[in-house]
Amino acid sequence: IFAFMTQDLWLLLVIAVIRSFGNGLENPAANALLPQLVPAKHLTRVNGYNQILMAAMLVMSPLLAGYILSDLGIFWIFVVDALSAALAILFLSVVHVPTPSASHDRAAKRADGILAGLQYVRRTPILLAFMLFTGLAFILVAPSSQLSTLYVNRTFGSEVWHLTFNEWFWTIGAGLGGLYIARHKHFRDQLGLIAIGFAGSGLAFAEMGLPQSFSFYLLFMFVSGTFYPLIQAGQTIYLQENVPADKLGRVFSLWAILSTGIYPLAMLVYGPLADQVPIGRIFVVTGLLLIGVAYWFWHRLRKLSW
Template identity: 35%
Template structure:
């Protein structure tokens, strides 16, 4: 194992870990409320797959660009300060959006522009957040802490669509933006009380592009990490229709009531909450590759069933079931990376993973967004569900071959 960072005096639930979990989940809650509000606002105003495509691209693509630097910065500078600065950056942009809407400038183009700015902040923040966990959590506690984090996130994500739906249905959307400003400020305040040292490096700092190249070479020369990257690319591409187009499916097939859109998100989060609790209580996941593969197959099956559900209640049950597998796969993959990556490379590896995931979805929506205006979302979900299950099977088999080759070489 590579994450041999010293945790002097660390217990699984010390003040540092609890404060960090609190700060990140408060930040996530505000961002999620705004994310839901923007998607629903665009859906209800346009009922267009094209506009959802543009919104998704603006929310995802900038992360890809900035992550080229974000991972290097996470390995070069203090990860705590990167997290604080990115949260503050997002809050300022969202505050400007709220003021613009109150001033009467309520154009879709403005929503897209601020989504770009928010995406840039997320691209800087995400590698630092994922890389900081092995610094504050003992290695043997990584899986449990990730499970607890997934549970907390699911609780807040359960509240987020309810709060977003209530605020969007009863007041101006600008108040939703202000909620994100407040939660971001709280998150920055809380994390400021945590002491996290910068990772000491034995190699000399060079240019960003040289360090990025080193990170790419490290990732793709590592058989396990290379397999994870390929899995991320394929699975995120195929998950896109279920992640982005289901509000459109609900609006077209079951009705455009805000409560239906809210329920669509809430049942997924209920499933994620149960899955997170399962991870925290029972998730040792000795074979994390097999766990990931099984979850991808389960996703494929449930996404396909979503396309076949003709009844809204049945649709919600299937959506909730699929949500159960999200914290399991997220925990298994994240801890697998943390356990098998050098501390000084952690930020760059997670930035590469983020680049793959963030770029796969915009590329996918370029196809699936316009396609959703030509064929039904249900057909798209069935086809991508079958392909996603096949990706899970292929991922496990390829890793078995890699492990066998490594044993033979030894």
């Protein structure tokens, strides 16, 4: 349709919505599938490699997309996207894993899909606390994640190299954080690892909001990137190792809603606020609050058990 009928903006938005819907299905399913493909003793290392690959993708994709967009046009972006999706489907078609045996308790019979996941989370105090703290933490992560480009534009300048370095330094940090995860076979205190990730990110966000040179800002952007895999991989591994296989997909769906779906809701507040209050001040306040939430997360959840 885009190639032969219309190239209006509404079609790009429709494509983005469909693609986002697909990602919403794919990501929880992929996280739930990994424990069926990887022995438990290698889960930590493989999740670390996954974080490294994601960081490498974030570095290379804009370069490739910029080349295609400038020399060939946006239509060929869609062609590459469709071909890569077709290759992924082809590779997945040769992967065979057993379907987890579903539990037959009364709760499972009364509810299906996301409702069954909600009921399981509600009946498991440590998992309920985990989800609530995750939602609260990512509300505080949202401004630094979503407003950093606008902050750089307003504070340091709108030149392309400013925005490029802003993304690259975070991505390089995320790659090194993923390498740190991959070098370990197992983390004894996974909750502590997640709490360190949140606290370190909060400290970096608070420092990013202080008056400083662009070089020091990039340093703390890099630091925030190194802590992100501790959060993402730590939470993924924690759920993979503790949630029953037949409930893992539903739990990961809820986790995905909290860890990514909270951003657009939070930005309904942070976006207008950024036009009234200096963005740096927002970074400082939310970063310091995130440090407190990280300690509260670790202190509360270590007292609970599965």
